[in-house]
Amino acid sequence: MAFSSSSYPQELTFPEGFGWGAATAAYQVEGGWDADGKGPNVWDTFTHQGGDRVFRNQTADVACGSYTLWEEDLKCIKQLGLTHYRFSLSWSRLLPDGTTGFINQKGNCFLKIEGIDYYNKMIDDLLANGVIPIITLYHFDLPQHLEDQGGWKSGAIVEVFDAYAQFCFGTFGDRVKLWLTINEPNTLALLGYEVGIFAPGISNSGTGAYQTAHNMIKAHAKAWHSYDSLFRKKQNGQVSIALFSPWIAPANPTSVADQEAAKRVMALSLDLFAKPIFIDGDYPAVLKSHVAAMSKKQGYPSSRLPEFTEEEKRMIKGSADFFAVQYYTARLAKHQENAEGELDILKDIDVKLFIDPSWQVSQQGSWVRVVPWGIRKVLEYIKDTYNNPVIYITENGFPQGDPAPLDDTQRWEYFRQTLQELYKAIHIDKVNLQIYCVWSLLDNFEWSDGFSSRFGLYHIDFENPCRPRVPYKSAMEYAKVIRNNGIKGPL
Numbered sequence: 001m002a003f004s005s006s007s008y009p010q011e012l013t014f015p016e017g018f019g020w021g022a023a024t025a026a027y028q029v030e031g032g033w034d035a036d037g038k039g040p041n042v043w044d045t046f047t048h049q050g051g052d053r054v055f056r057n058q059t060a061d062v063a064c065g066s067y068t069l070w071e072e073d074l075k076c077i078k079q080l081g082l083t084h085y086r087f088s089l090s091w092s093r094l095l096p097d098g099t100t101g102f103i104n105q106k107g108n109c110f111l112k113i114e115g116i117d118y119y120n121k122m123i124d125d126l127l128a129n130g131v132i133p134i135i136t137l138y139h140f141d142l143p144q145h146l147e148d149q150g151g152w153k154s155g156a157i158v159e160v161f162d163a164y165a166q167f168c169f170g171t172f173g174d175r176v177k178l179w180l181t182i183n184e185p186n187t188l189a190l191l192g193y194e195v196g197i198f199a200p201g202i203s204n205s206g207t208g209a210y211q212t213a214h215n216m217i218k219a220h221a222k223a224w225h226s227y228d229s230l231f232r233k234k235q236n237g238q239v240s241i242a243l244f245s246p247w248i249a250p251a252n253p254t255s256v257a258d259q260e261a262a263k264r265v266m267a268l269s270l271d272l273f274a275k276p277i278f279i280d281g282d283y284p285a286v287l288k289s290h291v292a293a294m295s296k297k298q299g300y301p302s303s304r305l306p307e308f309t310e311e312e313k314r315m316i317k318g319s320a321d322f323f324a325v326q327y328y329t330a331r332l333a334k335h336q337e338n339a340e341g342e343l344d345i346l347k348d349i350d351v352k353l354f355i356d357p358s359w360q361v362s363q364q365g366s367w368v369r370v371v372p373w374g375i376r377k378v379l380e381y382i383k384d385t386y387n388n389p390v391i392y393i394t395e396n397g398f399p400q401g402d403p404a405p406l407d408d409t410q411r412w413e414y415f416r417q418t419l420q421e422l423y424k425a426i427h428i429d430k431v432n433l434q435i436y437c438v439w440s441l442l443d444n445f446e447w448s449d450g451f452s453s454r455f456g457l458y459h460i461d462f463e464n465p466c467r468p469r470v471p472y473k474s475a476m477e478y479a480k481v482i483r484n485n486g487i488k489g490p491l
């Protein structure tokens with residue numbers, strides 16, 4: 001189809017069967033942090049320690065109360081008419097210490113039943129209402145017991161994660177057909193283990209992100225193989241990993257050095273994970289050479305970026321059934337050596353990142369700048385770099401500050417522009433995009449920003465013990481889009 005960006009068709013109809021979803025994550029919505037024997041996770045520990053690491057020292061002990069208010073969430077899902085609902089399992093609600101050993105020894109243990117029943121009900125209710133569940137096994141909330149044993153820094157976690165994944169596939173896989181192993185390993189490796197502003201709050205600058213990314217990739221691949229060999233035949237589902245991807249543009253579009261710098265940032269943020277998994281089991285060459293050279297200069301005996309063995313490469317290569325990507329925003333990259341104030345891992349690749357001041361701010365002070373066209377660029381990049389895979393956007397959204405007006409007309413405008421970009425990606429660029437999920441169904445606990453940053457389609461009053469869910473205007477508009485399978489009427 002040929003039309004210029006200034007002459008869209010009046011109606012944007014998406015392909016038949018396109019999936020319209022919304023997403024949440026266990027720690028951000030459930031609450032019930034110690035209910036019915038749930039074990040603590042790293043975010044419980046991190047928030048309970050205080051120290052201003054989270055906005056106003058808030059915790060998600062109660063959050064949206066979804067652990068007891070699931071029926072209220074279901075009403076929202078039905079009101080929107082979602083075709084898909086993506087949520088995560090709380091690992092330590094199912095396995096209090098993170099391991100299956102405990103459960104295997106006490107097969108009818110009370111703790112186990114509570115956690116399983118909660119998710120069984122969610123899954124059954126969704127299916128009864130014609131909504132397809134997409135389950136994330138792990139969304140940032142590592143059981144504290146596992147963190148105490150080294151967490152993602154330890155290679156031992158690979159087996160433990162695989163055992164947990166097998167437990168989930170075996171327990172829920174008769175009904176759940178779409179799985180994500182790890183949510184945004186790239187964000188977690190960076191913020192949890194390199195910079196330390198997310199739980200578990202470790203700042204091993206220069207090594208933390210690479211070391212933990214390495215173990216997360218192996219854990220994902222092992223779990224995928226378990227599904228493939230033990231469950232796929234009977235359950236017939238699909239398994240992937242949800243990768244965060246910004247769009248990185250050159251600061252000076254005509255500078256070859258900046259163009260190369262932008263490519264290196266895409267390699268660091270997305271390809272570090274996607275290339276091994278989707279292409280050949282190994283990290284991008286440009287990262288291997290840059291990190292090795294910088295490590296040498298710094299006197300390290302070997303590169304700070306670990307290496308996969310040949311056997312590991314074989315295991316990792318091809319370990320995903322679709323490409324799950326999460327897009328929020330864009331940045332500009334400039335080639336600069338040893339850029340002052342820049343993260344060590346960006347110094348590794350000789351880059352300085354910027355924000356284009358003309359990009360609108362969604363919420364004052366937020367990292368999310370409104371760059372809807374970036375989502376089309378990311379999709380095209382994935383298509384070209386990863387052999388035109390089936391793509392699911394498992395998160396995309398825009399925050400509002402607190403208090404947030406229920407009439408969020410401006411925010412819906414951002415969503416509307418995003419949908420136009422998706423339409424162009426599908427119809428002009430021929431990207432194989434099949435599902436789009438909004439982040440998030442509900443306002444929820446936004447990690448370090450606590451409840452001050454609201455991404456929900458439904459507003460929640462966190463002061464009210466009943467946590468009423470009230471639709472923003474965006475929710476009603478999204479419901480129309482879902483009903484029409486696209487945008488009807490004047491743009």
Ligand code: BGC
Nearest residue numbers: 025183184187244395439446
């Ligand atoms: C995460 C969500 C988070 C959202 C908005 C994503 O990075 O997966 O948990 O709430 O972005 O910041």
